[in-house]
Amino acid sequence: MPKVVALEKAQALRAQAQRLLDSVSDYAGPFSSSLLFWQQSLRNPVQICSVFPSRPNVGKSMCNVVGDCKGKPVIELGAGTGAVTRQLLSNGIKAHDLTAVELDREFSHYLSRKYLGVEVLNLGAEEVADLWLKRKSPKVGAVVSTLPIKLFDEDLQRQILGSMLDVMDEGASFVQLTYRLKSPIMKEVYEDLGLKASRASVVWQSIPPAFIWKYERA
Numbered sequence: 001m002p003k004v005v006a007l008e009k010a011q012a013l014r015a016q017a018q019r020l021l022d023s024v025s026d027y028a029g030p031f032s033s034s035l036l037f038w039q040q041s042l043r044n045p046v047q048i049c050s051v052f053p054s055r056p057n058v059g060k061s062m063c064n065v066v067g068d069c070k071g072k073p074v075i076e077l078g079a080g081t082g083a084v085t086r087q088l089l090s091n092g093i094k095a096h097d098l099t100a101v102e103l104d105r106e107f108s109h110y111l112s113r114k115y116l117g118v119e120v121l122n123l124g125a126e127e128v129a130d131l132w133l134k135r136k137s138p139k140v141g142a143v144v145s146t147l148p149i150k151l152f153d154e155d156l157q158r159q160i161l162g163s164m165l166d167v168m169d170e171g172a173s174f175v176q177l178t179y180r181l182k183s184p185i186m187k188e189v190y191e192d193l194g195l196k197a198s199r200a201s202v203v204w205q206s207i208p209p210a211f212i213w214k215y216e217r218a
């Protein structure tokens with residue numbers, strides 16, 4: 001089949017799937033977060049970079065790696081439809097201590113409606129630290145990220161990790177989910193910023209297995 005025809009067919013199929021999801025989402029009830037996730041991932045596959053929200057045990061494992069930072073603010077980057085947000089709240093982080101950052105507008109609206117009391121910022125992760133510093137908000141106990149950071153170029157990785165360091169407490173860590181074995185953040189980026197990295201946890205029950213990386217001051 002010629003390449004152009006195949007591309008047109010794929011686009012038509014995607015549009016059909018989109019219409020189907022749009023039409024059932026109003027009736028979806030408890031499945032609405034998964035449907036919204038699929039909808040937006042069809043619209044914007046590169047940014048969302050996943051077809052399914054994270055499984056609960058991925059969020060739980062991220063919480064274990066974060067450890068106890070109750071009473072301190074926590075920033076979640078790439079909150080999506082709140083799969084990890086929910087686990088952070090269940091793990092004892094108070095809604096008023098949690099800031100969920102999400103680039104997608106639909107996801108941000110959904111999060112604001114669903115997680116009352118959580119501050120939702122519809123911003124790029126790279127813009128958050130500036131706002132934090134401008135507002136003179138207290139330093140954070142942890143940054144929890146499910147951003148598709150492995151796909152970001154070196155400059156963007158450096159900008160996000162570096163700016164987050166400016167708002168992180170001395171002992172705070174940047175906890176990142178990935179589905180690859182190796183560090184999703186380039187070695188030269190975290191080492192230049194004076195950080196050490198460790199693969200802190202593996203979630204074998206997730207398909208594919210999920211790896212939780214922890215970046216902290218060396």
Ligand SMILES: C[S@@+](CC[C@H](N)C(=O)[O-])C[C@H]1O[C@@H](n2cnc3c(N)ncnc32)[C@H](O)[C@@H]1O
Pocket residue numbers: 047048049050052053054077078079080081082083084101102103104107123124125126146147148
């Ligand atoms: C793999 S999904 C994770 C969603 C959710 N946290 C979960 O675990 O199911 C990645 C999320 O990061 C968001 N995202 C991508 N680039 C971003 C950026 N520069 N700033 C903020 N959010 C971003 C996407 O819109 C998407 O919701």
